[in-house]
Amino acid sequence: MGAVREAVEQGFGYIEIDVRTSADGKVVVFHDEQLDRITTGTGRLSHYTWDELSTETVLGPQPRHEQVSEPLVLFEHLLETFPNTRFNVDLKDRASAAPMAEILRRHRAWDRVLIAAFRDSHRRLFFDHIQAEDHTVASSAGSESVAQLLLAHRLGRFTQTVRRLRQRLPLHALQVPVRQGWIRVVTKRFVDACHRAGIAVHVWVVNEQEEMERLLAMGVDGLVTDNGADIAEVLAARGQWPQRL
Known part of the structure; x- marks a missing residue:
């Protein structure tokens, strides 16, 4: 509390x-x-x-x-x-x-x-x-759905896969790391594809200020962070602080 x-x-x-x-x-x-x-x-x-x-x-x-x-x-x-x-x-x-x-x-x-x-x-x-x-x-999607969407994006079947997944469960957001092992998850092309499908992209866990700024500039919709002070500073510089609901 x-x-x-x-x-x-x-x-x-x-x-x-x-x-x-x-x-x-x-x-x-x-x-x-x-x-x-x-x-x-x-x-x-x-x-x-x-x-x-x-x-x-x-x-x-x-x-x-x-x-x-x-x-x-x-x-x-x-x-x-x-x-x-x-x-x-x-x-x-x-x-x-x-x-x-x-x-x-x-x-x-x-x-x-x-x-x-x-x-x-x-x-x-x-x-x-x-x-x-x-x-x-x-x-937001679980790990199984995220994996399917990443593969579908690489194979050019993103829209069809989103449609199929939404027949099973609601899908409003993806919450993903920047990288998973050697795989780069968050790219501009992937973020744009998600946005065209009406899916928000939230990235975790982002604690470095430079990385926060880079991802927000890329267009991601949210950041999960342990570093409250830095994210507040970054958002304030963008006119987005305090957070308004």
Whole structure:
């Protein structure tokens, strides 16, 4: 909660988070499968109820690993506490799909969330719980779909592949690294192809200011970064700071 509050106070309108699900179906803001690395708890998060998890404390960065004196937080509490903030939510487990759909429905937060996941199967489960009367929810492709689109772009079959993928799942964005091994993922031609198909391109994790400027000049739509100070400076120079929703 403290990290999100600090980011919002600095001017960020879009926050990237990861979620996992407790044993009693609560959606918890947490990256790791295990609690051990960054909390006072041990074992898998999914083995504990929210009442049990709420007694654990977040730890500070290593090597000192001091207590931050702050508890874990539910995603629902972030929505309530920061009503003008939008969240890029990475579904880390399958169990989060159904309760996430219910949370968005209860809070009418359809336009405040982009659903992401490394596995397209997690996104598929989420959209299986979206009802016909629900509003559109933005979503970015999983790794399988990204791989198909990269290959299709090289083979000149990008448009057909986008059409086929959209028959299965919504596709509003791609969230990709600049490179994957020896493969250059983010190029001007690829970004332009995505834009022609109505797909936004978000690049992670970009922490160098020169790289931020280069990618934005190329036309990418978003950057995931750990370096808040530099991205704020870069966006301010472009007249885009603080972020307006």
